[in-house]
Amino acid sequence: MADATEALQWGRGFGRAPVVELQWKGEVMHGSLINRLTEGPTRKVPKVGMPATIMFYSDREPGTIIEVKTFKSGLKKDQPKEFVVQFDHWKVVKGNEGDGSAQYEYERNPDGRTMTFSFNEKRQRWIEARTEGRGCGVILDHRERHHDPHF
Secondary structure (H helix, E strand, O other): OOOEEEEEEOOOOOOOOOEEEEEEOOEEEEEEHHHHHHHOOOOOOOOOOOEEEEEOOOOEEEEEEEEEEEEOOOOOEOOEEEEEEEEOEEEEEEOOHHHOOOEEEEEOOOOOOEEEEEEEOOOOEEEEOOOOOOOOEEEEOOOOOEOOOOO
């Protein structure tokens, strides 16, 4: 890409995921290369009750969509404007988080923390709302926990 600058930085330690700093169209994206590639672009439409995975710098947290707000008028009338994800409970049922072999079981948490996401037209992905495109990303219709033990 002629207008993109890419710099991969490998962390210290065995098994650490590559960390990416990608500048494209004037925006910089940070974090785990795996997380950035997995989170977007998307065509999925958020629906209440749909599983979601919140993508942090190199960690991932499971959640469930509990509210979807739509546009009230204009060309995007009735299309999703933003949605709220509530963090789920999780527990390790097999393996170990420290070596990446953990397998998890998930359960809804009606008292869990929430995060709001809106669609970023420039990046063509759902990003944490009101962060000017610099917040966490999200994957729709998939629930996953991953803890990077190196941070």
